[in-house]
Amino acid sequence: MIVTEDQIREELLAAIQGNRVMLFMKGTPEMPRCGFSAQTVRCLEAAGAPYAAMDILPDPRIRQVLSAHSGWPTIPQLFVDGELVGGCDIVTELYESGELQQLVAPAA
Amino acid sequence: MALKDQVQDLLQAAFPGGEVSVVDFGGGDHLAAHVRSPQFQGLPLIAQHKLVYAPVQHLIDTGEVHALKIKTEAST
Numbered sequence: 001m002i003v004t005e006d007q008i009r010e011e012l013l014a015a016i017q018g019n020r021v022m023l024f025m026k027g028t029p030e031m032p033r034c035g036f037s038a039q040t041v042r043c044l045e046a047a048g049a050p051y052a053a054m055d056i057l058p059d060p061r062i063r064q065v066l067s068a069h070s071g072w073p074t075i076p077q078l079f080v081d082g083e084l085v086g087g088c089d090i091v092t093e094l095y096e097s098g099e100l101q102q103l104v105a106p107a108a
Numbered sequence: 109m110a111l112k113d114q115v116q117d118l119l120q121a122a123f124p125g126g127e128v129s130v131v132d133f134g135g136g137d138h139l140a141a142h143v144r145s146p147q148f149q150g151l152p153l154i155a156q157h158k159l160v161y162a163p164v165q166h167l168i169d170t171g172e173v174h175a176l177k178i179k180t181e182a183s184t
Contacts, residue, residue, distance in 0.1 A: 036175060073161055073168045074176070089178050090153045 008065050012054075016079050019052035021104045024066055025076040029053050036088040040076045043095040049104035080104060111136055111172060115164050119143060122163040126183070133177070140177035148182035156180040 016022050021044070027033030029041045033055075044051050056062040056075055067073055070084045078085045080103055085091065094100040116130040119141060126145030133140050141160060148156045157178050167173040 071158065073165055084154060086154050086157060090157060093153065 003059070005061055005065060008059065008061050009069070012062070012066055012069065015052065015054055016082055019079075020081060020106075021049055021051035022079040023051055023053040023076060024056050024062075024079075025053055026055070026057050028055055033057060034075070036074075037076045040078065040088045040091050043091050043100060044078075044104065047095060047101045047104050049101075049106060051104065111167070112139055115139055115141065115167065115173065115176075118163045119160065122159075123147060135174075137172065137174040138177075139173060139175065140179070142179045142181075144181040144183045146183050148180050149184070150182075153180070156182075 023029075023040065023044065025032060025034075025037035025040065027037055029045075032038035032041055041053075054062075056066065063075060066077065070077055072084055072087065074087050076087055076091075078087070078091050085094070085103065091100060094103065110132075112130050112132045116128060119128040119130065120126075123143055123145040126143055126147065129142045131140050132138065143160055147159060151159075157180060160178050160180060161168070161176070164173065164176065168176065
């Protein structure tokens with residue numbers, strides 16, 4: 001099946017809009033393929049909130065379309081409520097300050 | 109010129125009056141940048157980090173820089 005860039009964009013936007021906490025990463029939470037993605041998963045797991053994750057590695061266009069949308073050059077990218085929160089450094093910093101736990105906590 | 113020094117020069121130029129230090133934490137293409145600048149005042153982290161990415165974006169796009177760890181600090 002041939003997938004177009006528009007279809008990739010639609011799928012990415014649906015994932016961002018359909019999941020309150022959405023992580024784009026290299027690999028999967030169970031098997032991360034990059035240390036920065038692994039570190040971000042660890043922070044999210046420790047924050048204890050449900051999240052969805054998408055592996056960007058299967059098609060190089062996923063990353064291109066995602067970065068064009070978010071204005072963020074690297075992977076991982078964490079979105080909460082449809083907004084880009086940041087990559088590994090920001091997520092780690094927010095986790096250490098306790099802000100991540102509040103940010104990803106399910107809305108009461 | 110080492111990639112680390114190239115990134116150091118680009119960031120120094122982008123943050124005049126700021127303090128920039130770039131270190132290599134693996135293989136020459138895993139870099140960490142610490143930038144202290146008054147430009148960060150009042151900006152959320154995401155905006156601060158985007159300011160740091162901007163001048164070195166082209167090196168990330170080409171894959172020359174594999175990873176750029178960023179730590180920003182707002183100085184007064």
